[in-house]
Amino acid sequence: MKKGVLLIGYDVERIPGRVPGEKWVGRSIPENTTAVFLEKIRRLHEELEVPATIFMVGCNVAQNVPALAACRDSGWFEIAQHTWSHYPIKTIVEDSPYKVFLPGLPFEKIEEQIARPVEELQKHLGITCTGVTLPYCYYRGLADRPDILAFVRKYNLHYVRSYGRNHHDYGPVSWDVQPFWYERQGFPEILEIPIQGWMDAQWRKEHGWENWSAYHDWLKEQMAVVAERGLCWSHVQHDWTSLLEDESLEWTRRLLLAAREKVECLTHDAFYQRMSATRSDV
Numbered sequence: 001m002k003k004g005v006l007l008i009g010y011d012v013e014r015i016p017g018r019v020p021g022e023k024w025v026g027r028s029i030p031e032n033t034t035a036v037f038l039e040k041i042r043r044l045h046e047e048l049e050v051p052a053t054i055f056m057v058g059c060n061v062a063q064n065v066p067a068l069a070a071c072r073d074s075g076w077f078e079i080a081q082h083t084w085s086h087y088p089i090k091t092i093v094e095d096s097p098y099k100v101f102l103p104g105l106p107f108e109k110i111e112e113q114i115a116r117p118v119e120e121l122q123k124h125l126g127i128t129c130t131g132v133t134l135p136y137c138y139y140r141g142l143a144d145r146p147d148i149l150a151f152v153r154k155y156n157l158h159y160v161r162s163y164g165r166n167h168h169d170y171g172p173v174s175w176d177v178q179p180f181w182y183e184r185q186g187f188p189e190i191l192e193i194p195i196q197g198w199m200d201a202q203w204r205k206e207h208g209w210e211n212w213s214a215y216h217d218w219l220k221e222q223m224a225v226v227a228e229r230g231l232c233w234s235h236v237q238h239d240w241t242s243l244l245e246d247e248s249l250e251w252t253r254r255l256l257l258a259a260r261e262k263v264e265c266l267t268h269d270a271f272y273q274r275m276s277a278t279r280s281d282v
């Protein structure tokens with residue numbers, strides 16, 4: 001049996017004028033990126049029979065219902081959320097070449113960011129959302145924010161994917177950061193599923209957006225570590241990064257083919273179910 005587990009999560013988040021920050025990306029991104037991506041990624045996963053999770057910004061659910069329904073019906077996707085409209089939930093102060101500073105949303109505006117996508121996915125698709133990826137991810141995830149974990153609990157989400165930066169508020173995140181329960185904070189039923197290594201956008205911005213070949217080599221190296229050490233890796237790609245310099249998703253195809261060989265692929269929710277079933281501490 002394969003030891004390592006790969007959870008592929010696509011953050012589907014294109015909001016023209018805001019997400020991604022085109023100044024940061026250094027080029028313009030087509031406005032119809034989300035629609036194009038959802039169609040292509042469904043076909044690819046159906047063909048290769050690899051499961052993945054789509055983390056959808058709630059404000060784009062209504063205009064993509066047929067495409068999301070097709071993803072749901074394919075049986076290869078979990079559909080979860082990436083908040084309502086992609087604002088930073090915690091403040092980011094990057095110690096990186098870019099010195100990014102993103103002030104976190106005021107507390108009184110956080111609840112609706114988590115609540116509204118839950119309603120929207122239920123209303124349009126009959127989907128019970130069980131997890132959230134928080135925009136930009138943070139050092140220590142929500143370990144220092146029980147006030148936000150309370151919203152995660154209130155809306156019946158059972159995992160968060162929010163730990164995706166190291167103590168420099170940047171990448172990479174160490175492999176030692178493995179999924180953990182928010183027990184100390186008083187939320188023993190909520191699982192953190194961290195994004196380790198580099199977020200795709202960070203690595204690719206530093207090394208060149210067109211440099212897919214080197215990025216793919218890096219991904220394969222990480223997969224070898226995951227397989228060798230029996231780790232869990234949540235990998236992130238985005239709608240816009242996946243299509244950037246690769247409209248046919250050829251490099252994503254190569255990633256999925258390599259993943260099929262090397263590791264076990266699960267949706268985030270399936271991984272949560274497994275962790276929950278094998279727990280001995282509660």
Ligand SMILES: [Zn+2]
Nearest residue numbers: 011013135136
């Ligand atoms: Zn995002």
